[in-house]
Amino acid sequence: NAGVTQTPKFRILKIGQSMTLQCTQDMNHNYMYWYRQDPGMGLKLIYYSVGAGITDKGEVPNGYNVSRSTTEDFPLRLELAAPSQTSVYFCASSYHSYEQYFGPGTRLTVT
Amino acid sequence: AQRVTQPEKLLSVFKGAPVELKCNYSYSGSPELFWYVQYSRQRLQLLLRHISRESIKGFTADLNKGETSFHLKKPFAQEEDSAMYYCALSGGTGGFKTIFGAGTRLFVKA
Numbered sequence: 001n002a003g004v005t006q007t008p009k010f011r012i013l014k015i016g017q018s019m020t021l022q023c024t025q026d027m028n029h030n031y032m033y034w035y036r037q038d039p040g041m042g043l044k045l046i047y048y049s050v051g052a053g054i055t056d057k058g059e060v061p062n063g064y065n066v067s068r069s070t071t072e073d074f075p076l077r078l079e080l081a082a083p084s085q086t087s088v089y090f091c092a093s094s095y096h097s098y099e100q101y102f103g104p105g106t107r108l109t110v111t
Numbered sequence: 112a113q114r115v116t117q118p119e120k121l122l123s124v125f126k127g128a129p130v131e132l133k134c135n136y137s138y139s140g141s142p143e144l145f146w147y148v149q150y151s152r153q154r155l156q157l158l159l160r161h162i163s164r165e166s167i168k169g170f171t172a173d174l175n176k177g178e179t180s181f182h183l184k185k186p187f188a189q190e191e192d193s194a195m196y197y198c199a200l201s202g203g204t205g206g207f208k209t210i211f212g213a214g215t216r217l218f219v220k221a
Contacts, residue, residue, distance in 0.1 A: 042211035102155040
């Protein structure tokens with residue numbers, strides 16, 4: 001199993017551009033999550049999903065959108081990139097509600 | 112509100128010395144507590160959880176409900192323990208959503 005994969009690994013965006021961070025898991029997990037990690041801070045939950053077709057906001061959802069059309073995929077969309085969205089983004093999944101399996105992260109810089 | 116506090120951003124110890132990474136939490140309900148670890152150039156992974164009461168890589172953590180703490184301990188630190196450690200909480204009124212602490216970077220010196 002590849003586990004949780006994320007693409008791209010790195011990206012530089014200009015202010016106002018849009019992009020989609022991809023996340024795929026091959027463990028048939030129902031729960032999926034997107035976090036951002038800012039320097040010196042813990043992980044902040046952006047959005048989560050409890051199954052295909054079901055998503056909900058986390059702690060810091062503004063400026064982001066998600067969709068969950070399949071069990072495997074949970075893409076995160078940035079519509080109008082802002083410098084405040086410069087961060088490392090982690091996708092995670094879990095079968096039950098507790099132990100989470102993380103992807104390698106995407107380092108995003110908005111200038 | 113549920114919160115996880117890791118008071119130390121950096122902890123530096125010598126190889127063979129005991130190590131304790133502190134974690135305090137606030138919650139509503141019955142939380143589950145975890146320690147996650149991120150080694151250099153590796154992804155974040157679960158180290159241990161309080162319900163399993165196990166020792167992983169020599170690390171243990173005891174849930175102290177009276178002090179609302181879940182400190183991570185190891186009697187003899189090894190250089191390969193150098194990593195970023197995150198305390199996390201889920202359950203309670205937050206349900207399955209997990210709250211992470213800011214993390215403590217452990218540096219074990221030779």
